[in-house]
Amino acid sequence: MPTPPWARSAAGANTYDHAAARVLPTVYERTTAASQAAGAINLGQGFPDAEGPHWMRQTAAAAITSEVGPTNQYPPGIGLPAFREAVAEHQQMHYGLTLDPQQQVLFTTGATEGIAASILAFADPGSEVVTFEPWYDSYGAMVALAGAALHTVPLTAPNFRPDVAALRAQVSDRTSMILLNSPHNPTGTVFTAEEITEIVEIAREAGAVVMSDEVYEHLVFDESVHTPVLSVPGAEEVAVAVSSVGKSFSMTGWKVGWVTGSAELVNRVRGVKQFLSYTSAPAYQWATAEGLRDDRGFFAANQVQLENSRELVMAGLEAAGLRAYRPAAGYFVLADVSAVTAKSAADYAAELIQHAGVGAIPVSTLTLPSTQRDAASELNHLLRFAFCKDEQVLERAMSRLGQWIR
Ligand SMILES: Cc1ncc(COP(=O)(O)O)c(C=O)c1O
CATH class of the missing domain: 3.90.1150.10 (Aspartate Aminotransferase, domain 1)
Incomplete structure (x- = not known):
């Protein structure tokens, strides 16, 4: 290396x-x-x-060019209040999760910044980070930048289901983080509530933090159901979730993301996040908030x-x-x-x-x-x-x- x-x-x-x-x-x-x-x-x-939806684009345009919505100056580093409230509302409406928008929601510049800030916040130098393979490329970059070593458990054809026992075998007291991505890119696997519960349990036993990348949460087909990590027992103690507007609303260029979790863990992610981008475009946060509150079908x-x-x-x-x-x-x-x-x-x-x-x-x-x-x-x-x-x-x-x- x-x-x-x-x-x-x-x-x-x-x-x-x-x-x-x-x-x-x-x-x-x-x-x-x-x-x-x-x-x-x-x-x-x-x-x-x-x-993505024309009405969201109009809201963003109006926020930039008129007196409607936020100004074009720095919004708060943790995100516009209206944006954080909308994320909390979305989590409640879709998953029955209750989050304090003041302390449990952090705006990030796309999920990518949420991933980077989480990994840099929790992956100790010299520690091990475990994820399923194949993985999203930024995980590999950030784990290496943090000075940790990435260990993997393969998802194999034809079903690409996670082998949770193999994950358990990879995790030890050297493990600082488990990186979870469900729905998973690129296999399309939707982890079950049982699988996620077990993964959280493994992390708890090892004293590791789970970063759960949920950017494909609204692109779930047939009978599959997305389970947010924060909905499983004990997750609040060890897990942060990352998501963004890009995939859900077909606006990959907007780069509006969010990290959710306990006030304590979200505060720790902030320790890194606010010195990466600090913040970004208030108009896109404003328009994303509108979409999150009601996606209009x-x-x-x-x-x-x-x-x-x-x-x-x-x-x-x-x-x-x-x-x-x-x-x-x-x-x-x-x-x-x-x-x-x-x-x-x-x-x-x-x-x-x-x-x-x-x-x-x-x-x-x-x-x-x-x-x-x-x-x-x-x-x-x-x-x-x-x-x-x-x-x-x-x-x-x-x-x-x-x-x-x-
Ligand atoms: C699994 C996964 N996580 C994160 C991202 C990046 O999300 P964003 O564009 O919001 O930074 C992607 C984009 O392809 C992805 O596939």
Whole structure:
């Protein structure tokens, strides 16, 4: 592992070029750039083609340009009062959770800052942090920056369910944190209340903090139900939850996020957060508050749309000869390429961009280097396809894949 902090952070997320000793863009940006250069359809980066609710955008615009809502000056570092009240209201309305908006809700610049601040707040240097693999790339970067070591438990096909006993075996008195992500990116697994309860129990026994990343909380399909970490017994003592506007309202550029938990743990996260961004755009907090108080049917309509898109992509990938796994949440389908190539998914992804004209993310970029070297790991044969795109775009992409692969 390289030693300067910048290189540790980059290497932790597989974005350090060892030969050149330089930082690479994230895998999402690399896939987007390669897709653009090759004229490929980009199903790599997870952002929707459709814009979020027009009425929320109007509220943000009005807040910036008129006397309605907050001014354009610094809002409080912990977030606008109206925003924190709306987060608390949302947690009550959807999950029956009672939070004090003054002390138990912290605004963050996207979930990404909430993740960073939580990890930097609780991952002691020299300690171990445990998560399920594949993981969201910023976890790897922040754990490495904190000077901790990331240990993983694989989620394996076909169901990608968490092996809680394997997690227990990884956790020891050296463990400072468990990073939980449900609904999970990129597998789409929705952890059950029982699984989350056990994970919280493991953390309590080990004296570790749980950071629960719940950004896909409103993109849950079929009969699956999202369980917020703070709804399980004992979680308040050990867990903080992170979420954001980006996925729930199709506004990934707004970067409005929030951390919730006990007053004590949220205060500790603040100790880091207020020296990262301090705060950001009050207009977006204001408009997000409006959406959180009443989504006006957006969540349900978006879910139906995404379910249709999921089926379109599932059918297209299977018709092309790939083994696709139907996700219960989120906006990604994982597909195993080993039926059509002996190459790794990383090599195959590069070919798909160049020759089939479709960009996808190799799941191995969201794993530890040791997993990438493990020839037996099925994670090296998986590609992640985003389906939060216009139907015509998805149809074209699937048709290109079908023609090239078959
Ligand atoms: C699991 C997970 N957590 C966090 C984020 C980042 O959220 P935000 O854009 O609010 O920073 C993403 C975005 O893709 C994600 O997939």
